[in-house]
Amino acid sequence: MVKSIGKRLLQTLLVLFCVSLLIFILLRIVPGDAVTTMMGEHASAETIERLTAEMNLDKPFYVQFGYYIRDICTGNFGTSYTLNKPVTELIGAAFPNTVKLALLAAVIAWVIGIVCGVIAAVKKNGILDRIFMGVSLLGVSIPVFMVAMLLQYLIGYRLHWVDISGVESWTGFILPAIALGWNSAGSIARLTRSTLVEVLTEDYIDTARAKGRGRAAVILLHALRNAMLPVITMMALQISSLLSGAVITETIFAINGVGRLAVDAITSRDIPLLQGTVLFTTVIVIAGNLAADCLYSVLDPRIRRGA
Amino acid sequence: MKIRKTAKSGPGAAVQETACPDTAAAQQEREALVAQLGESDTFLDKMRRMASDNKLAVVSAVVIVLFILLALFAPLLTPYDFDEMDLLARLAPPSAKHLFGTDELGRDVLTRLLYGARVSLAVGIIPTIVSMLIGAVLGMISGYIGGAVDAVIMRLADVMLSFPSLLLAMVIMYTLGDGIVSIFIALAVTNWASVARVVRSETLSLRETEYVEAARSIGVRDFAIIFRHILPNCIPSLIVLFTLNVPAAILSESSLSFLGIGVQLPNSSWGLMVNMGRSFLYNAPWMSLVPSAAIMLVVLAFNFLGDGLRDVLDPHLKNS
Numbered sequence: 001m002v003k004s005i006g007k008r009l010l011q012t013l014l015v016l017f018c019v020s021l022l023i024f025i026l027l028r029i030v031p032g033d034a035v036t037t038m039m040g041e042h043a044s045a046e047t048i049e050r051l052t053a054e055m056n057l058d059k060p061f062y063v064q065f066g067y068y069i070r071d072i073c074t075g076n077f078g079t080s081y082t083l084n085k086p087v088t089e090l091i092g093a094a095f096p097n098t099v100k101l102a103l104l105a106a107v108i109a110w111v112i113g114i115v116c117g118v119i120a121a122v123k124k125n126g127i128l129d130r131i132f133m134g135v136s137l138l139g140v141s142i143p144v145f146m147v148a149m150l151l152q153y154l155i156g157y158r159l160h161w162v163d164i165s166g167v168e169s170w171t172g173f174i175l176p177a178i179a180l181g182w183n184s185a186g187s188i189a190r191l192t193r194s195t196l197v198e199v200l201t202e203d204y205i206d207t208a209r210a211k212g213r214g215r216a217a218v219i220l221l222h223a224l225r226n227a228m229l230p231v232i233t234m235m236a237l238q239i240s241s242l243l244s245g246a247v248i249t250e251t252i253f254a255i256n257g258v259g260r261l262a263v264d265a266i267t268s269r270d271i272p273l274l275q276g277t278v279l280f281t282t283v284i285v286i287a288g289n290l291a292a293d294c295l296y297s298v299l300d301p302r303i304r305r306g307a
Numbered sequence: 308m309k310i311r312k313t314a315k316s317g318p319g320a321a322v323q324e325t326a327c328p329d330t331a332a333a334q335q336e337r338e339a340l341v342a343q344l345g346e347s348d349t350f351l352d353k354m355r356r357m358a359s360d361n362k363l364a365v366v367s368a369v370v371i372v373l374f375i376l377l378a379l380f381a382p383l384l385t386p387y388d389f390d391e392m393d394l395l396a397r398l399a400p401p402s403a404k405h406l407f408g409t410d411e412l413g414r415d416v417l418t419r420l421l422y423g424a425r426v427s428l429a430v431g432i433i434p435t436i437v438s439m440l441i442g443a444v445l446g447m448i449s450g451y452i453g454g455a456v457d458a459v460i461m462r463l464a465d466v467m468l469s470f471p472s473l474l475l476a477m478v479i480m481y482t483l484g485d486g487i488v489s490i491f492i493a494l495a496v497t498n499w500a501s502v503a504r505v506v507r508s509e510t511l512s513l514r515e516t517e518y519v520e521a522a523r524s525i526g527v528r529d530f531a532i533i534f535r536h537i538l539p540n541c542i543p544s545l546i547v548l549f550t551l552n553v554p555a556a557i558l559s560e561s562s563l564s565f566l567g568i569g570v571q572l573p574n575s576s577w578g579l580m581v582n583m584g585r586s587f588l589y590n591a592p593w594m595s596l597v598p599s600a601a602i603m604l605v606v607l608a609f610n611f612l613g614d615g616l617r618d619v620l621d622p623h624l625k626n627s
Contacts, residue, residue: 244473
């Protein structure tokens, strides 16, 4: 198991390297000069020359990439062209908001998804099953921004229950988190249902029933435990879609998060900020997937012993 | 035309995993059908079975065809131009003259919806076809050849899959600049990896079948084996993946356009319409809700159809 995790770690490092190379290339081949973007059209020729040298933009490609890798490893993501602050500081200020949003969304999605999935599987083909599965497919199909705007319109604007945007108090996170978690809840519910339905036909479920265990105990202790493995994998993979979705949710609800920083960086053509936010988010996704793999092998004795 | 009948997806398995709820009678009827079909379970049989069992999938197919027709014949269906302004009728609520109201410049929302359907559907379908081609070719090569080639392709797929897809698409849009062609490229480039993985694992099992071995033993070249014997057997999975990837691409486009880095004015796309309507959410909710509903309807239809196709064509894809 240690060996397989070690191999997985090496693979992850390789992926990280390729990811940073890809982002670097994508952001450097853009037509238009970074220095002109930063200083505006009217900067003097000397200023441009001095800054170009200062930012190493006159060096060959591979030297620039070397500097870039060195900077990343030391946690230096450069200085934002437009906001004139270190990118690390900007991300540091924005990240807690994204984490709060994504965590709350994840908790909402997972709790609702698993509860609905279990009920649907136990009452298979019943009325609740049909309603839940219908709603969950709707959940998977509705764009994040539509949920967000409907919530803003109905709950914030019509009913005045919570703030429409901004996160001055924690209640500001409620609507964005529901909007963001909605899709994930749908797919978790569907997966939980389908795996649980399958597990419930296994022999060991009959054995547990024959032993005289109660219905709830059989479902929760015997069936759900085994059905959770693919669900847990999906939860980890959803970190990626939650962070993607956060880009939109943060923009709509005016939350100062990493996703919104990335959008701002694109609109203002701020390369260091864009590079930093994308790299940072991707690293988190990769770490999430790695954690899921490790968790999976800890949870599943077949993999644990097999490896 | 006979489609693969391997142990993991026999005709019986296909029937049992149908997504729509079963009644006891329907179950029996289906079992009788399977017995009757037996080994002659061809592609057409499967389609027929889906049509009789899964009404939702049929309705979805009709909805999709309807939207495609609406998009194709947009100029014939509306008296307005997609950028025709009527400054006297700004933000007009839905009426007989403007079925879905007008926007902040007095443009007819229905007209923009129909023209937007062209962009949104094209963006859903074209990049998906391209990404499926890339994914299928790389997946087959990876699975068939194995070794170092396999390792390189799969690590590349890992790299693509570790990006949050929207962020990668955003970076590519930044690099290529705004516009529809950029969106095509961004979506094609970001979506091939998952296809490659599925096709690779199919290829791995197909490579071991007797007929591939037979072809190899009579000296058929690898290239011909891949395209004549492996590709045709991957097609059911590819059809299913296509139907499920199109709505994902439509959602990606609408997200990009919604963020203002996709389709640009005066062109129309559903995501862009939602974005424009966002500032008028409280006094003209139809501006953003109508295109949102269109996105939802089309995505839902593709998902239902994809689910239906998967149940009859490729049940083992279910949890992937």
